[in-house]
Amino acid sequence: MDRRVFVKQFSLTVLGTALLPMGLSAKNKNLWGKKITPQILFDEGKLDVILPEEAFNPMGNWEQSWRIWMPFRGKPGEASGYLSVTRNVADHSGKVEYGVEQAISENKQWMHLTKVAIKARNNQYGTPLNWEAATEYIKAPGKGFKEDVGVYQSSNLTNEKEDICLNFTLLDTVQRMKMEGVKELNFTLFDELDKEKKNHSIRYKEDTTIQIGGKTVEVHCYEQIGEGMLPWMYYVDANGRLLLAINGMRVLIADVECKSKYQASYPEIGEVSIEKRAAQSGRKGEIRKDKRPNILFLSTDQQTWNTLSALGNKHLNTPNLDRLAGKGVTFSQCYSPNPVCSPTRASWITGLASSEHGVIKNGRSIISGLKTVGHSLRDAGYETVFAGKLHVGIPDSYGEKIPGFDKVLCMGIGGKGTLGDQAVSSVAVGYLQNRDRSKPFYLTVNFLQPHDICNWIKRHNKNHKDRHLDSVLNELPPLPENFNVILEEPLKMKVPRKREWTETDWRYYLWAYYRMVEEVDAEIGRVLQALEETGEADNTLVLFNSDHGEGSASHQSVTKNYLYDEACRVPMIVSYPKELRSGVIDHENLLSCLDIVPTVCDFAGAKLPENCSGISMRKLAAGKKRKLRDFVVSEVNNDNGRMVRSEDFKLIVYRNDSNHLFFDMKNDPGETINLARDSKYNQQVKEHFTMLEQWESKLRKASFCKPFNTKIS
Incomplete structure (x- = not known):
């Protein structure tokens, strides 16, 4: 499998453990140290949402939105956002396209917004082929964008194996498990930085009920575990719709109004696009004026x-x-x-x-x-x-x-x-x-x-x-x-x-x-x-x-x-x-x-x-x-030796040592016969010492490097 791994320029996780550097100074006293469960969320009023009512087919085309709540960030209850995912099946191609939009805000001071486009195989895992993402930081509602923080990322994946999931498509995977009657999936997870996380699995755990949107709903519960990620619990209704997902640091709650509420508060959301960010970053065919290579x-x-x-x-x-x-x-x-x-x-x-x-x-x-x-x-x-x-x-x-x-x-x-x-x-x-x-x-x-x-x-x-x-x-x-x-x-x-x-x-x-x-x-x-x-x-x-x-x-x-x-x-x-x-x-x-x-x-x-x-x-x-x-020189051994290589010959000489080596490199490339003491080559040896002298004379040596003796001894 040929993987393209790219530079980590921003911290972005849809279904991971952290979105931004975790600051846990403001702890929710009611929740800190407790395991987050549907009942606790209901008691805290977090499941008072508007659930979608239209018919849902997880195998077809759909759009869904989930409210994001992060209980241990910012002031209690004020670190939140939304995650919106669309799924479109391409006709006759065996491919599926996903559009992901995620926003996180904290204390109504800023928003981190990311938009992602994914192409994947239309299989149980949503095996990714390529994806592109644009991200921006937006100031307090109506205050525009922060300067110089936009980032564009893209990745191409060539996956020979089918059992590969991407963070962005896990929600689709778990919804289709319910409709296809799949009890367990084992796979390799790629996070948003194309980093491989092995030994992941999603397993059916139990049927149960949860109270959400003013209703008591029968759900199938699935558990995901694996390297590099806190465990997730997924709650899927009888139609295959994911209503609730929980891990230790983040909660996703189905809510048809969450996206529109944030878009009304942050008008800049609509200005962020993958195409715009890609063009600004120069990754979509920008031609620079500088023609140097x-x-x-x-x-x-x-x-x-x-x-x-x-x-x-x-x-x-x-x-x-x-x-x-x-x-x-x-x-x-x-x-x-x-x-x-x-x-x-x-x-x-x-x-x-x-x-x-x-x-x-x-x-x-x-x-x-x-x-x-x-x-x-x-x-x-x-x-x-x-x-x-x-x-x-x-x-x-x-x-x-x-x-x-x-x-x-x-x-x-x-x-x-x-x-x-x-x-x-x-x-x-x-x-x-x-x-x-x-x-x-x-x-x-x-x-x-x-x-x-x-x-x-x-x-x-x-x-x-x-x-x-x-x-x-x-x-x-x-x-x-x-x-x-x-x-x-x-x-x-x-x-x-x-x-x-x-x-x-x-x-x-x-x-x-x-x-x-x-x-x-x-x-x-x-x-x-x-x-x-x-x-x-x-x-x-x-x-x-x-x-x-x-x-x-x-x-x-x-x-x-x-x-x-x-x-x-x-x-x-x-x-x-x-x-x-x-x-x-x-x-x-x-x-x-x-x-x-x-x-x-x-x-x-x-x-x-x-x-x-x-x-x-x-x-x-x-x-x-x-x-x-005409010649090249090498130094060696704590400045104690020199080599002079010319077109035909090679001299090796060391400080304070009269035993030189001299080879005919045309006829003896293996350096097996030392000609230094052969009188027939006296002139050639002398010429190579002269070459060394020329080389040494041009050097501006470090103060602790002594002159090298270039005279024949």
Whole structure:
């Protein structure tokens, strides 16, 4: 089931536990602490209403209204409103349309009014397909609307299962239970924010009588229980009409006059419409004058460069990244500026190298005084939005506030990509579906997977026995060709290895890692699908990158924080079909994660953060430029190491260590033969030290980062 979950911008519940933040200061002394029953309501005079008298068929078209009474809000008896529902069955389509209008007022000071249009299947559950809602706050009667409080929401649901109910249609469901002789229904409930609440049921409880509208009426009583909601009791008459519904915080009472009374008191009710609010919010095809593209930056954590089936990896399936690659340019020679989490994420935020922004290892914060890409784009008129993993300290940030970003939708769940990435994709989808379209957006969506491989590695120690291994033995991928090659490495080049693992353990590790890549591919697919459904995909630049790679058994290595390609080389995709090439894989050009910020600012027409080290990919991806740079540099290990990668060669060097690594990347892409001491390559080694010197000379380093020795030792 594909669910579209959207951002919570207002609190609205038709049949839930709360409409607005609950203030229980004014308690009804007669009712507080008691279970609300029909008899108590009768004794309080709440059932003195005008009941409808016309014939009623719950299976056909109808309109009904219920008075809402909330005994524990405001002054006793003065928190009230109405709920009006219409039901229309579409001819021959198997669909039913609902119109919902709900008003709540408190102490005659304001009213919260919501109107909803729903399309659903004409089945026992009223399974929702899509709905739209407009909501307004209205001042005291005749005083007009409060300013800047209107909200419009919409949701599209594709439900493969029939046993799904929506809060708005439960009243219809319980009425039809009576007429169809159904004693029990079990279902999943979607609330008004499209949030799934499982294990709900409505069960017939008993036949009884209630006193309402000056009559004693025989009714069928039904009880609803389930996750995330207080129990409800429903009282339905012999014709299937719902006369009364009660839960701990709210009462619905059938009353034909309740709607007209409120409409007479609040003339502004008639001015609220879904169409008007949708147009104001820009969600119904509003064309903004700003023609610059929206920008969506998708990132993963610890995804090495070749983990895309589009790049020929036959041991995993990444249909969504493949689809993005088919609409853009994929660069296979992109390098992390520092192959560990926090430093690269700080580079994505600032556009600077780690020795400049100061995050030279995990746990450090960006130095004071630096602007973020959020500042640049916000100043250029973009709405800047962040979702997912940050993992870097930023001065003046607190809670879920990031300098330069208008909104922080969520921060993910640290260390648990399987769980947290679902939340990240959900809030990103919600933002895309419900945002204000009056200006372009910069949305950065930062997933955690396949970082969970770190937890997997920790669990699979020497004595670990995995009960799932036998079931996937025939699916285990082969080990890389450079698996058995372990070189004499610089002392500070601490490469994590699992020497106690068997060959099967290593292959199982690769299998598990690829499954985690597939997990995050699915979440990326949800976001891309939502973008397409908004109709804005054609005018949205999409970038995809990862902060660093994963050892992937090369040199018998795992995880990151060293400069072999598997840990340092990452995927990069740039897609904007109306301007850039599509379906192109570039194996030649050298890129860096530092190129994200210049590219974003280029498309946005925004000013680059000061001293930005990267280069915009725009002309290269458009085919207007053949070469982006001659070499790329990565830093590593608390500012102790450097990598210089040119078109043909790669140098790895550490502070105060004469043991350098130098590889011929054209003929030895697996980095198996160290040529640093081969005299035939002295000139090439010298040239790469010169490249490093050029790079270092342009950096404005943080005060605690020392100059890096660029002389051959």
